[in-house]
Amino acid sequence: MPMRNLKLVLAFLLPFSLLALMPSVAHAADVNPMITYSDNSGLNFQAIPAQWPKAGASKYQWYINGKPVPGATKLALKATPKQKGQRIQFRESQSGVTSASVVAKIGQIIVNINPTITYSGSDLNTATLTPGTVSPKASKVTYKWYKGPIDIAGATNVTYKPATGDQGFKIYVNAKYSFKGFSEVLVNSNEVEIPVVKRIYQQLWAEEFNGPAGSLPDPSIWSSEDGDGSKAAAGGGWGNRERQYYIPSLAKITADGALNIQATTDGANQYICYYKGPCEWVSAKYITKNKIGFKYGRMEARIKGPVGAGTWGAFWMLGADIDSRKWPWCGEIDVTELVGKDPQLNYGYLHGLLSGGFGGRGTTVAMPDGFADEYHTYAIDWLPDQIDWYLDGVLFGSQQKLDKDWVFDHEFYLIMNLAMGGNLGGTIDPKLNQAQMSFDWIRFSSINGLGEVIKR
Template sequence: MVSARPLRRRRGLALVAAAAVALTAALVLPSRADQAEAAIGGITWQDEFNAPAGTPVDQSRWRFDTGGSGWGNNERQYYTTSTSNAVHDGLGNLVITARRENPANYQCHYGRCEYTSARLLTAATFTQAYGRFEARIKIPRGQGIWPAFWMLGNDMGDVGWPDAGEIDIMENIGREPNTVYGTIHGPRYSGGGGITGSRTIGQPLADAFHTYRVDWEPNSIVWYLDGVEYHRVDPSRLGGNRWVFDHPFFMILNVAVGGNWPGYPDASTQFPQRMLVDYVRVWGYTSGDGGTTRIRGLHSGRCIDIPGANPIEGAKLQIWDCNTTAAQAWTFASDGTVRAMGKCMDPAWAGTANGTEVNLVSCNGNPAQRFTLNGAGDLVNLNANRCVDVRDWNPNNGGRLQLWDCTGGANQKWSRA
């Protein structure tokens, strides 16, 4: 699917000067119950869009990109600041509306603009590295309609696109009404070469509200639709190219009309088209560096353990009744390793296949020893892109660990304890 997609993204090149402003708006909601998940902290930013009907966008949270330059994709809309294109509906939603203009009083790259829309961004109000970024959205529909919830690196003004990095949390194109795409773009993997994944459901996404989310941690980004993972990336996916997702990013909401990837409206496309956004929320990231923790399994309630508290080379890791011994005192180090008793968690012989044993080995700097415990509770080996799994779903003391495809099963779910 990736190779068939045309070169389609130079959107970051047209950002307005507002991106240079440094103002942070950080509001707090009570933590949700699922925030006990590893690595995800409390809410750091939010917009619930609860203003009265007709209220403009809150500019302490969002600013506008404006213009009809084509945005690097030969898009057909002119982005405005008008409440006819972005406004609160009084029902708890932000509404971004794409309208057909006949003719518009705006100049686009191809002549008089046929359409107007809005593009909102937090470059001037909020940026963050790592955490959970989520929105609940009812997308628009129709051939040539291109809604998106996405992020760009805050160093756009210095290094440009794609070196600043782009994380597309949600994109849909009207001709594929049931499919959401999640993608990263960076140096030498941009446009049609972006690292992308998708999920297709049984009905058009525009029929209802859905939640679109990424959990972003050092060396790991995971995409979810309605809480179900469908895509993940880490540096091993880049073919040796540079990972640029290690600095603050800002968020963007927009509805484009036309462009190289979605194509252009036709006789079947109805206007106006509206994207309703119920909320946008951001949670922080908690690294866990600098301390020790037990790693408890959801299925068994037991903890990852070094047998006999004996850190011999190649010790086969197991689950055991949780205790306070050094055999269960794990440290998530800043280099991505998971350490106990002076050694590192390690897939046997740097293996990447299903069934590879998870052992204890001297820390050696091999990328095979990098793991992350993500916000969904998956303990992922980044080199293999597989999860630490309790073999045969064994809930008993002595159950052995292996790498396996991440399935979401309880025998692959872990938390700091």
């Protein structure tokens, strides 16, 4: 063979020769070995071998308390009663690679594979738990879902629909396994972060109070709820020992396109109040009941609050079914309460089945510059499982659907009023003889398409 051709053949064969001389690369097991009980004694074990990428000879070894058990090189192992509670593990080696089982305790339920949560982008409404692999197989399991360190009330199933309040948090499941004759064990699933859904608002309705100056609120939207409450279900004082008598003429549109509600002592004594004498104050209260209602969405209003101890201005909502389901079963949502004795504080509260007569559930936020000198925007985001409160666009409070107190799943109507005294208003300043609050506008929007205006 000519030398030139020989060189070409050697050049072609050399890479294959070197490849043959290289050692084969060992691969880790696809599935680690598992350990199981072969009976209900809690002492007899049977290992399930690992699954390897390629078939090959395996070597087995059992370990107790981290030390190899002499002669324990088979798939089966019998522990002694004295070894109960000690740590046990099975290891399998192939081609120099070792794959190990979980570390369990003798006489305790073995969890070879923890429960796993799946929460995919194609089904963002429900998180699903895949059960773990345990021995004994007949072990009873109970689940508890958690948001960070907080257990989620009532979440004990293999599926969970994340609430609005879960957004931005990681959730996981704690599984508790039990079986007669074995020690119970607690394990956690993987964590899944619930993404924050951006809220997109679309205005559906507005009351801008742009009627003629001096006119009363639009009668197609508003009705005056007159009197001292004696003829209402709440009873005299509107259930709060309030001192005013409502009349329609004290809420009027201004030339600036706002609604001004006035409270005054002037002319109050021509009315008789529940405290069995001439009324001390007159004011105004308007509602949208039986005319327009709302369900879910963002409700907001631009308001200038009242001045003076004893004043109690409010923009709030009551369940439209109040005639058949009395308060608090119907539900109450206080978008804002502006109380003159606390001129730098804004209240945002709910009143439901459990909390109604006990102060409600909610919070307050400080207003360093007060609520009476300038207009401020008060809003709620009302969702099926959560209500959030905002002051001038800043979130300051939130309440979640937790128990039977949550009755905020149906139509509500609006209320705007200026009360005097009462349980929250407190003692009226004896030098005070008039007060007022103003509404620049009220607006309602859907949130990500959720929100309904109900016209009667």
